[in-house]
Amino acid sequence: MPTPIIAIANQKGGVGKTTTESDLAACLAERRKKVLLIDLDPQANATSGLGLAKTEGASIYDILLSDKPIADIVQKTADARLDVVASEVDLAGAEIDVARAEHYLQRLTMALEPLAAQDRYDFILIDCPPSLGILTMNALCAADGLLIPMQCEYYALEGISTILNTVGKLHDSGAAPRLAVEGIVMTMFDMRTNLSQQVVGEIKSHFPDKIYESLIPRSVRLAEAPSHGLPIIAYDANCTGAAAYRQLAREFLKRRKGGEAPAEAALEAAEKDEAAPEGAPS
Numbered sequence: 001m002p003t004p005i006i007a008i009a010n011q012k013g014g015v016g017k018t019t020t021e022s023d024l025a026a027c028l029a030e031r032r033k034k035v036l037l038i039d040l041d042p043q044a045n046a047t048s049g050l051g052l053a054k055t056e057g058a059s060i061y062d063i064l065l066s067d068k069p070i071a072d073i074v075q076k077t078a079d080a081r082l083d084v085v086a087s088e089v090d091l092a093g094a095e096i097d098v099a100r101a102e103h104y105l106q107r108l109t110m111a112l113e114p115l116a117a118q119d120r121y122d123f124i125l126i127d128c129p130p131s132l133g134i135l136t137m138n139a140l141c142a143a144d145g146l147l148i149p150m151q152c153e154y155y156a157l158e159g160i161s162t163i164l165n166t167v168g169k170l171h172d173s174g175a176a177p178r179l180a181v182e183g184i185v186m187t188m189f190d191m192r193t194n195l196s197q198q199v200v201g202e203i204k205s206h207f208p209d210k211i212y213e214s215l216i217p218r219s220v221r222l223a224e225a226p227s228h229g230l231p232i233i234a235y236d237a238n239c240t241g242a243a244a245y246r247q248l249a250r251e252f253l254k255r256r257k258g259g260e261a262p263a264e265a266a267l268e269a270a271e272k273d274e275a276a277p278e279g280a281p282s
């Protein structure tokens with residue numbers, strides 16, 4: 001089976017896309033999954049947040065416009081199970097250059113195909129820029145799943161409608177044949193405010209099967225971790241933010257495995273196996 005590709009997208013900036021992508025990737029790696037994180041945002045926050053330099057020429061730009069293999073630009077991180085395709089500011093030019101290229105919506109699909117066909121990774125996660133431009137559309141066309149981080153704020157529902165419209169159009173046009181909504185993750189949840197609770201309630205009532213039970217709290221530690229070049233579980237393994245992203249990773253895997261609600265015992269056994277420490281026999 002080809003490697004599942006998950007795009008993490010929301011046209012709005014500052015909603016927790018990059019935080020969710022980096023921290024979910026690290027938590028999946030902790031659960032013994034091999035993950036490739038692709039930073040498709042010219043701001044390169046995921047790149048620096050995981051301790052990698054923003055190096056000229058290191059982004060996926062060239063790969064999107066040529067037939068060079070993507071494997072050439074995959075970088076290792078401190079975590080042996082987490083690899084990264086970095087970004088840097090040059091990638092901003094790709095919005096224009098890719099738009100002029102042949103098969104402009106499928107450039108990323110084509111770049112990822114050889115890699116997704118191998119067994120090298122369990123998941124490929126793509127961090128999208130805060131727009132529904134050409135780069136994000138390429139991510140949506142390449143993906144099987146769209147994971148939408150949503151800040152717990154008043155306009156959340158409108159924001160989801162906007163992105164779902166784009167997904168619908170790409171789907172109907174045949175450009176994104178495999179794309180389905182993977183899930184909606186509510187970020188910056190503040191237990192003390194009624195607004196957070198109301199927004200979660202509203203999204204839950206509209207998308208009961210899509211919203212994750214795991215809520216990501218508003219947390220200073222989550223905001224600090226990237227400036228140290230670390231995912232939250234490496235920066236402060238015991239904080240509430242780390243617990244929330246660990247829970248999200250568990251729920252993400254459970255849903256992907258599930259569907260037909262496997263026996264609880266079997267699931268628990270599989271979970272224990274996944275959570276086994278480094279070096280344990282698989």
Ligand SMILES: Nc1ncnc2c1ncn2[C@@H]1O[C@H](COP(=O)(O)OP(=O)(O)O)[C@@H](O)[C@H]1O
Nearest residue numbers: 013014015016017018019188217218219222223
């Ligand atoms: N749960 C959270 N609690 C507090 N700050 C957060 C949280 N998630 C993200 N942030 C911070 O908010 C800002 C925007 O988050 P980011 O993940 O970069 O969003 P996006 O990728 O959608 O623009 C960053 O400074 C980040 O550190």
Ligand SMILES: [Mg+2]
Nearest residue numbers: 017018041045
């Ligand atoms: Mg971002």
